[in-house]
Amino acid sequence: MTLDDIRSNRPVQMGLALLFGIVFGFLLVRGGATHHAVIWGQLLLYDFTVVKIMLSAVLVGMVGFQILRSLGLARAHVAPPTLGTHLVGGLIFGLGFGLLGLCPGTVGGAIGRGSIDALIGGGLGLLIGTFLFALVYPRVERGIAKVGPLRWKTLPDLLGGVNPWVVVIPMGVLILAVFWVLESLRL
């Protein structure tokens, strides 16, 4: 069975998606990120659990992805950036992040651990919010989404098309330095 067979086998992919979701939900709960107090603690800048989880994932995934890509086993999935899409959309998301104290993935994990707030507040809101976006999507796509395009898709592009490892290694060192600072300051 080759990689292409696995990727194009629908029943296998359905099973994998469910399994990937289960592992993700499990890890989000174990990391503590499905507790509103942990998310709000991060946004109030005194509990850095969420940053530690995200940066550890980025560190491990960044190295793993580059290894896979250099072996020809994975390809990049990155969007062409525009301020109108990514910064504006990100800020709207941020307002909800602060109000709910959870994000879409952690809403799922929080429902699993018993949060009714995540189910009837967050989950229902997410269904309504994504539907409202689907209604305005054509107008956003033609208008504000095109505002402020960036010429580069990735950090290596921005640095003049350098080999990704030239970015990955210093970025990895930087993330480790951030961890060292957070631990030294007991954050």
Next chain:
Amino acid sequence: MFELLFEPRWSPYLAGAGIGLLVCLTLLLSDRPLGASTAFAKTGGMLARVIARERIESMDYYERVTPTVDWQFLILPGVILGGLIAAILSGTFAPEFVPPFWSARFGENGILRFVAALAGGILLGFGARWAGGCTSGHGISGNLQLSLASMLASAGFFIGGILVALALFGIPVGRGIWGLI
């Protein structure tokens, strides 16, 4: 080793590293980044289609993000199930309505909290689809591919989130970075 599965909390570094490996697996085995918000868009589309099938199927958005049970949709029931398994294994499953952190500031009023959580969820869903991803799709999967779009979106997530959290709860004087200033 197996005892670890039953521990209620892990080091955030361990949980994060596991998520990083998981994204490598989704990219390797499914040629897809791991994301969570698309599943809500698909679920909403499927529910709306029950009421107005033709209207929904003619919408541009649902031509791009098909409201069907597929890979991106199945992540969500998986996440809920994974959260449930984690909570059951550690004996920490507990129904909770108003989050204690919220009631410490705003009291036990369930209606007030429901309205805030619903508004929060609406903004999350609207913003995630506008930005083309959430804290999973951009914050982790995109950033680890060194995507500038994901870095911009992540900046937005945290700037917006920090401002709203500070407005709601006030500066926690003397705690965390506020104790260093």
